[in-house]
Amino acid sequence: MTSERQDELVVIALGGNALQRYGQRGTFEEQLENARVTAKQIVRLIRRGYRVVITHGNGPQVGAILLQQELASEQVPPMPLHACGAMSQGLIGYMIQQSLINELRAQGMEVPVATVITQVLVREDDPAFKNPTKFVGPWFSEEMAKKKMAEGWLMKYDVGKGWRRVVPSPDPIAQVEVEAIRRMVNSGIVVIASGGGGVPVVEKMGELRGVDAVIDKDLAGERLATLLGANLFVILTDVEKVALNYKKPNEVLLDVMNDEEAERYYREGHFPPGNMGPKVLASIRFVRNGGRMAIITKLDKLLEALDGKTGTRIVPK
Amino acid sequence: MTSERQDELVVIALGGNALQRYGQRGTFEEQLENARVTAKQIVRLIRRGYRVVITHGNGPQVGAILLQQELASEQVPPMPLHACGAMSQGLIGYMIQQSLINELRAQGMEVPVATVITQVLVREDDPAFKNPTKFVGPWFSEEMAKKKMAEGWLMKYDVGKGWRRVVPSPDPIAQVEVEAIRRMVNSGIVVIASGGGGVPVVEKMGELRGVDAVIDKDLAGERLATLLGANLFVILTDVEKVALNYKKPNEVLLDVMNDEEAERYYREGHFPPGNMGPKVLASIRFVRNGGRMAIITKLDKLLEALDGKTGTRIVPK
Numbered sequence: 296m297t298s299e300r301q302d303e304l305v306v307i308a309l310g311g312n313a314l315q316r317y318g319q320r321g322t323f324e325e326q327l328e329n330a331r332v333t334a335k336q337i338v339r340l341i342r343r344g345y346r347v348v349i350t351h352g353n354g355p356q357v358g359a360i361l362l363q364q365e366l367a368s369e370q371v372p373p374m375p376l377h378a379c380g381a382m383s384q385g386l387i388g389y390m391i392q393q394s395l396i397n398e399l400r401a402q403g404m405e406v407p408v409a410t411v412i413t414q415v416l417v418r419e420d421d422p423a424f425k426n427p428t429k430f431v432g433p434w435f436s437e438e439m440a441k442k443k444m445a446e447g448w449l450m451k452y453d454v455g456k457g458w459r460r461v462v463p464s465p466d467p468i469a470q471v472e473v474e475a476i477r478r479m480v481n482s483g484i485v486v487i488a489s490g491g492g493g494v495p496v497v498e499k500m501g502e503l504r505g506v507d508a509v510i511d512k513d514l515a516g517e518r519l520a521t522l523l524g525a526n527l528f529v530i531l532t533d534v535e536k537v538a539l540n541y542k543k544p545n546e547v548l549l550d551v552m553n554d555e556e557a558e559r560y561y562r563e564g565h566f567p568p569g570n571m572g573p574k575v576l577a578s579i580r581f582v583r584n585g586g587r588m589a590i591i592t593k594l595d596k597l598l599e600a601l602d603g604k605t606g607t608r609i610v611p612k
Numbered sequence: 613m614t615s616e617r618q619d620e621l622v623v624i625a626l627g628g629n630a631l632q633r634y635g636q637r638g639t640f641e642e643q644l645e646n647a648r649v650t651a652k653q654i655v656r657l658i659r660r661g662y663r664v665v666i667t668h669g670n671g672p673q674v675g676a677i678l679l680q681q682e683l684a685s686e687q688v689p690p691m692p693l694h695a696c697g698a699m700s701q702g703l704i705g706y707m708i709q710q711s712l713i714n715e716l717r718a719q720g721m722e723v724p725v726a727t728v729i730t731q732v733l734v735r736e737d738d739p740a741f742k743n744p745t746k747f748v749g750p751w752f753s754e755e756m757a758k759k760k761m762a763e764g765w766l767m768k769y770d771v772g773k774g775w776r777r778v779v780p781s782p783d784p785i786a787q788v789e790v791e792a793i794r795r796m797v798n799s800g801i802v803v804i805a806s807g808g809g810g811v812p813v814v815e816k817m818g819e820l821r822g823v824d825a826v827i828d829k830d831l832a833g834e835r836l837a838t839l840l841g842a843n844l845f846v847i848l849t850d851v852e853k854v855a856l857n858y859k860k861p862n863e864v865l866l867d868v869m870n871d872e873e874a875e876r877y878y879r880e881g882h883f884p885p886g887n888m889g890p891k892v893l894a895s896i897r898f899v900r901n902g903g904r905m906a907i908i909t910k911l912d913k914l915l916e917a918l919d920g921k922t923g924t925r926i927v928p929k
Contacts, residue, residue, distance in 0.1 A: 322689040359688040360699075363680035370683065371676040372639040378703055382677075385702020386695055388729045389811060389822075396788065397819045407792035412705045412727040471713065475724035475801045482795040494706060502714045505706075 303344060304480065305527040305601070306520035308513050308577075309333060309351040312533055313594065314387060321355050327390050334394035336597045341399070341406060343598070346480060348523065349391065350516045353383040353491030361432035376431060376462065377494050377505030384412050384490035391487050408485045414471040414503060415493025415515050421465035429464040429509045463508045467515040471496065471503065473522045480523060489515050513577040521580075526587040529601070530574045531594050537575065537607040539565050553612040554579045578609035587611075620661060621797065622844040622918070623837035625830050625894075626650060626668040629850055630911065631704060638672050644707050651711035653914045658716070658723060660915070663797060665840060666708065667833045670700040670808030678749035693748060693779065694811050694822030701729050701807035708804050725802045731788040731820060732810025732832050738782035746781040746826045780825045784832040788813065788820065790839045797840060806832050830894040838897075843904040846918070847891045848911050854892065854924040856882050870929040871896045895926035904928075 313333045314326045340347055357379055364373035374382070388410025395408045427449050435443060440450045440458030453459045470476065470489055479486050492510030496503045513530055520528040536548040539560060552560070557579050566572040571591075578589035592606030600606030630650045631643045658664055674696050681690035691699070705727025712725045744766050752760065757767045757775030770776045787793065787806050796803050809827030813820045830847055837845040853865040856877060869877070874896050883889040888908075895906035909923030917923030 320689050323691050323695050359684075362688055363684040365684075366687065367676075367680040367683040371679055372637050374640050374703065378640050378706065381702040381706035382699040383702070385698040385700070385705070385729055386691065388702070389695065389698035389731070392729060392789075393731065393813070393820050393822070401818065405791075407789065407795065409789050409792035409796075410729040412702055412709060412729075414706070414710065472709075472724065472726050474722075475726035475796070478724065478799040478801060479726075479792070479796060482799055484792045484795060496710070501718065503710050505710070 301346070301524050301526060304346045304348070304523060304525040305340065305529055306348045306350065306516055306523065306525045307337065307340075307597075308516035308528070308530045309349060309391075309594075310530075310532045311352040311354045313351060313531065314390065315355040321359060326356075327394065330390040330394040331398070333594060334391065334398040336594055337395060338398045338402060338404075339598050340601070341404070341485065342402065345601075346483075347485050348476065348480060348519065348525070349485070349487045350489040350512060350519060351387055351391065351487070351491070352512045353380065353387060356383040356387055357491060358432060365433055375505065376507040376509075377496070380491050380494045381412055384410065384494070387490055388412075388487045395485060406485055407483065408487070409479065410487040410490075411472055411476060411479070413476075413489045413493045414496045414505075415489060415510050415518070416468045416471055416503075417465035417495050417497060417506070417508065417510065418468065419497040419499065421463070423463035423465040423508070427461045427463040429462050430459045431462050431509060432460050434459050464511060465495065465508055467493065467510050467518045469522060470515070470519055473519070476519070477523055489519050511573045511577075513573045514580075517577040517581045517584075520586060521584040527601070528578070528581045528586055528589045529597065530577065530589065530591045531597065532571075532574060532591060533593060535593050535596050535605055537566070537571060537591050541565070541571070549607045551608040551610060553610050554582050555612045557609050575609070582609055582611040621663045621665070621840065621842040622657065622846055623665045623667065623833060623840065623842045624654065624657075624914075625833035625845070625847045626666060626708075626911075627847075627849045628669040628671045630668060630848065631707065632672040638676060643673075644711065647707040647711040648715070650911060651708065651715040653911055654712060655715045655719060655721075656915050657918070658721070658802065659719065662918075663800075664802050665793065665797060665836065665842070666802070666804045667806040667829060667836060668704055668708065668804070668808070669829045670697065670704060673700040673704055674808060675749065682750055692822065693824040693826075694813070697808050697811045698729055701727065701811070704807055705804045712802060723802055724800065725804070726796065727804040727807075728789055728793060728796070730793075730806045730810045731813045731822075732806060732827050732835070733785045733788055733820075734782035734812050734814060734823070734825065734827065735785065736814040736816065738780070740780035740782040740825070744778040744780040746779050747776045748779050748826060749777050751776050781828060782812065782825055784810065784827050784835045786839060787832070787836055790836070793836070794840055806836050828890045828894075830890045831897075834894040834898045834901075837903060838901040844918070845895070845898045845903055845906045846914065847894065847906065847908045848914065849888075849891060849908060850910060852910050852913050852922055854883070854888060854908050858882070858888070866924045868925040868927060870927050871899050872929045874926050892926070899926055899928040
């Protein structure tokens, strides 16, 4: 499935803060402004001759869409979580795509940019389906939660906040649209894909079917980078470098680690699940699957990190 | 801008009923089932060797999304109409794309399919902006309508139903992503694009910016077909043929008309605005811009119509 490795091809995974920053309400104007800041950094890479594929999270956006489904549910049939994921891909893709096109044009570059609605295949027998762990959507009263559970949702009590739906977080296998994305990249298009980890689908009696689950966007990004044959996979987050003993007196910032070191730190519990954990895991997988280097850093250090001046590099042993 | 004309390339514009039929509530299951029926017909074309680009309406879907924005507006900042259009492209694209992939695979064909989030450029000085005519979104009480008008919306009274927002319906110039779509088509991808007429954008101080407007999906489809150099443009609707004196005792069903005849009938008022009018207008424009033939018919007659056995053909004089 893997193409020949491409040195100039970079897959970039944007963190949630690429569009909605802490404390913001998430208006369109706020998100678009953040997308513009992100686009400026990415266009610097394109100028340098890198071919770029972008993936992104969708936490705040799909949270808003899910709440809207609930609050309007008496008047409009709510869409299932997987379909809400596709809606969030449209919304976020639009903002990033428009910002990239504007920034490219401002610099006199006419490079085609396109967002692809992306499904990501997961295994129907993935153990995650037996142990849903991921909170999604709004909080409910106990009474409403009981009604939802009777309708088939699994819900858990989120301490101090109320009842909330939990869904599985299965491991991604592959982007269903990877061949389309490959051809787009090869024809010179900057592609935005696999947003929010992709719309999760299973194969059931030979057919793809959406399932209510949440795929980690960095693990899905690894699949995309590996299947496209990218040599570089960059995960952007809110810290410049990965740390051991994060925020403790003995904190150590890491410049580089090989996959074995990374795995040892991971097992020792240095990287919390739902935060740095999946980023390090995705990086380990990427270099073990043939990638030359994964980088974890923050947005405004993107180019410096690619030049080897900052960020945390994860390399094969 | 126009490529060499391509005989095997067909742009298909799906009517609203491709996903939501009269009387349906618009649940995900209903819409997906309709998408499957549509996909079966389109795959028959792909089997025949046609290369296919699909565009579609979004009326019921964006209506639902707009209502959800309103009903949740105290808790979640509502997205503007143009961003809701991008969400509907994600949602509808996902359903059509998954259905096409499933049907192609069932027939042993591995053809890549991808939905592209699409912006459509309109002129900032389009006269439509001075005379908004298109009703969108939910109905409001007079009190709420006054509040909305104070915030900048234009609203009109929709007889018997309440106050409703009206937005401009400007003429489409071009799909911003047309070069990406062209490259995708050339590399063998079945593309779904320009959904709901596209996300309307204007160029303001050199930058693209979303505007709250609604672009007719058939007129936008003509732009896509013409700019891609398709020789065939098929508009699917709920009638098999275009009629003169529609539903009157002297009704005449048309097999073929040239662009001059079509224009005369159009001016005589045979084709109501918001229904058959823009379909005929889009067809006239298509053949005047170099297209070989436009066809207006219904979904289950698609292949027969391409074979010249039914539907209404619009040809150059």
